[in-house]
Amino acid sequence: MVINLSEQHSLVSNWVSELRNTEIQGDRLRFRRNLERIGEIAAYEISKQLPFKIQETPTPLGTHESKVLATQPVLATILRAGLPLHNGMLNYFDKADNAFISAYRKHHRDGSFEISLEYMSCPALDNRVIIISDPMLATGASIVKTIQYMKNEGNPTAIHVVVAIACTVGIEFIHRECGSDIPIWCGDIDDELTAKGYIVPGLGDAGDLAFGTKVQA
Helix, strand or coil, X not given: CEEECCCCCCHHHHHHHHHHCCCCCCCHHHHHHHXXXXXXXXXXXXXXXXXXEEEEEEEXXXXXXXXXXXXXXXXXXXXXXXXXXXXXXXXXXXXXXXXXXXXXXXXXXXXXXXXXXXXXXXXXXXXXXXXXXXCEECCCHXXXXXXXXXXXXXXXXXXXXXXXXXXXXXXXXXXXXXXXXXXXXXXXEECEECCCCCEECCCCCHHHHHHCCCCCC
């Protein structure tokens, strides 16, 4: 299942437009906040699909049978670019457990790259719903490696992926490698990748735009 939150016009498509706009990208606070907003909307939409239970809630005048989450999800993000998107979801899933993964493109002199996953901090994952966030789904290699790594650590009941912009190539790679039953929630979807694996038209490097340029040896 793939959900494009910009398929119909809403505030999400406005925020994605600002994320893409080179005349606005220089405002890092606004860039981070727009990613955060997309995370909030994705969290709200995902919450409709999560298991719930009936809870007796005391009120000043009686008791109400309320629908509440049966269990809290695990919010996982790929450092560093995923932090604003993750924070947006955490604003809504405010009782969720959290996981953090260091996965990045390790470039070689010939221009190729591999995904290096060097660190993960997470709670127990058995019988949990995991929501993985990363602003850009390009080739899909880093998210696939993250999913595989997390499945080795536990047996989750479901995995969701949340991204600001996805490429159809990456979507197909995730479903081919990890199963078509993983819902992918996208702020928008583009169809083209460059030879170096960057989304076109995309928005550039989300991590650099959110936090500043980096020097990588």
